Amino acid sequence: MKKTWKDEVEEKSFINGELIETLLEKNNNPSDSEFDLVMEKAKRQERLSIDDVSILLNSDQEDRVNKIFSLAKDIKERVYGNRVVLFAPLYIGNKCTNSCTYCGFKVTNDIMRKSLSLDEVQHEVEALVDEGHKRVIMVYGTHPDYPAEYIKDTVKKAYTVKKGKGEIRRVNINASPMDEEDYKIVKEAGIGTYQIFQETYHEETYKKVHPRGEKSNFKWRLFGLSRAMKAGIDDVGIGALFGLYKWKFEVMGLMQHVEHLESNFGVGPHTISFPRLNEATGSKKDPEFIVGDMELKRIIAILRLAVPYTGLILTARENAELRRECMTLGVSQIDAGTQIELQGYSKKKEEQDLSKEQFKIGDTRSLDEVMGELMSSGFTPSFCTACYRLGRTGEHFMEFSKPGFIHHFCTPNAILTLAEYLEDYAGEETKAVGYSLIFEQIEKSELLPEVKETLKLKLEKVKKGERDLYY
Template sequence: MSDFINDEKLETMLDEAEPTAEEIDRIIEKSLNKERLSLEETATLLQADKPEWIEKIFDGARRLKSKIYGDRVVLFAPLYIGNKCINDCEYCGFKASNQDVERNTLSEEQLRQQVKAMESQGQKRSILVYGEHPDYDADFIADTVETVYDTTEGNGEIRRVNINAAPLDVEGYKKLKDVGIGTYQIFQETYHHETYQQVHPSGPKSDFEWRLTGLDRAMEAGVDDVGIGALFGLYDWKYEVLGLLEHTIHLEDEFDVGPHTISFPRINDASGINIDDKYEVNDEEFKRLVAILRLAVPYTGMILTAREDPELRDEVMEFGVSQIDAGTRIEMEGYTHADEEQNLDKEQFEIGDTRSLEEVMYELVRDGYLPSFCTACYRLGRTGEHFMEFAIPGFIKRYCTPNAILTFKEYLEDYASQRIIDEGEKLIEEKLEEIEKEDIKTELIEKLERVEDGERDLYF
């Protein structure tokens, strides 16, 4: 494995791109046919800056989301396990040189309490987050994963545990595969080499290539669900979009399957950070990059984080977002102290959306979205290459909508306020009417009745 990012190549593509209305129409139509775009085609969209061209891109992204994902939105919540770190990343509140941050690693009992607090809200999916530190090796991560899966509260359980942690060696990833992790997520932060070195002055994370190839080793170990991301605001946003696409293409070429998800957070305020605003991404640019990413990789999940405020999240959702975190607390022990104000000395960065899961659920349903806590594909082996066999042609929608309805019904039965129940039952009836295959509709109605009778964890 080696460094597959060529700065000069990506910069040249942006410099040489010459958008025309006809070419933009052709590229969008290719995406709507569920074909991944090339680097050159994506560069063309990135340089399409006329208002009418931007609106074409927005409209294409809306149509693509509707075509592949419908109005389903998958929900999850992050859980910080430990914030000790030996890196000194300029943009991170947990960097090693920050003496103001309160360091903590959850004990097993503290971890169980956080999980129970999440489950009592209705969470079913979580991503565990770790600093980079010798204490947080593969064995430690595996132990925490097993604890999360083993912790239940009433009808509540975490059914899918994803991981956001430092790159491991192949043997480390194998240990995590053995305990049943979902997606392993590594953000390159920036794909621009010079910028990368500037913002990662010391610690293991300063090794660009080791981090870049971290998901190759995960794939070699059999972890076929991986997530990539960039932290927008470190370098030119257009370049970073091409970097994410180049990473996607590399994984497809090497392993016949691209990333399961792409994340695109922007830099937020944090304790002790040292980043200027030269490459700050404004809201309009952010909407453009989300829409272009959606078109570039039509079959890949896209994660919109709680770094953004509720109003912008609502706007951006329609451009192709398939997953969001909700009810998010990123302070250490944040879920058992959910009523406290944000404290930057206890968290990695400031979040923009502090709404509870209940509030987010209500607004999603009110706006016509179908909330989903589905984990069926992961548990039935529809991951990695198998997932792409379904997702690329768009057939996954046959499974996703019924499974989303079932997990939403569980939420209505176990956790919902009356206002969500009233709106949610109407939404389920509407979704049942939209299911064209009578055999699926009949089976779904039967499963919904079983959920009402107290059964849980039913899926297609």
């Protein structure tokens, strides 16, 4: 029988709020030796325990925070190099049955509701391809109009779009929790990561901010990604909406979620996101739980130390200046050229309209502007999707990434996708900066000599019009 959110979830919640509070209290004032032991463990790129994380969370002293920042930068460079993966969110429908207190799409808001047709999906994808995007995350509201078949059809439509030399090669999903059979249907479309944010891991707060609708069932959502992995989806993404409850508790909740996935499925989340509560139509904020910029930076850096091989996503909710400051703290993925109004890409919306959007975004720069700044700062923007298409996902991805072998795939693949962008979409100034960076990276990289030579040959093929070359 098909299960729904109204069915009782028999599993016991793996979020132990009492343990979280106990650890935060026990390690309220960690000694230098306790802090140093955790930092040594992090330097070895071991996955930290929640006990370890509580020590880092309670290390508020400026010198300790700076040490955490420095080590986070070092670990990010060791694991990911200077690469930053780029993507765009694509909102497919904003119909919703929930009444989340913080969301502009909640059912009680009188806003324009729309679900994209397959033709409209094509127009949005064409607009994204015209900008140079290769990766999207498709976002769906919680509503009967968005069953598994609809998600499958819209994803398959996105993959069929070819325009010029461009295409979307990776479609991730942000949608409601499903039962196992529905996840299998969605998986047939060839999706990448399935992303579900718990929003808050504090159950009492969760019930308060989700008073009605499917999302009101804490455990149905909590075990949503477990069902996805049982259904065969390799990569999943977790996240918390910081600003609903105490930020240290939420980080510990994320870590308990990591532990649950690792112990039950042999691999943790592919990505972790940490959006902050932003202005939205009819939204409410509790001033007690507002997360400041420095606290956000600490969240990012501590997560990088805690889960060194997990992707960390910093979204356009944050303004350009803050995103610039956070890039060295462990971030591995960002969105760019972001539009969150339905049909915002095809209509080339320049002004935000909160009556038509889920929340206010902070970074409204174009993809080309973000690309130019990243490269000028020494980062290599990447649209690479090779691992997913070659089966290097889930546990197999960790087999490659943990020993460091991933550099031999990711660095050259990032460079090749960057060259595609430079040839097909970049302005002249961006193109010049990009190729200067590419050749500098090749010379400075630890790539094997034979890989450097084949990479240079592949770059020449890209310049001559060949596309989708990868290792």
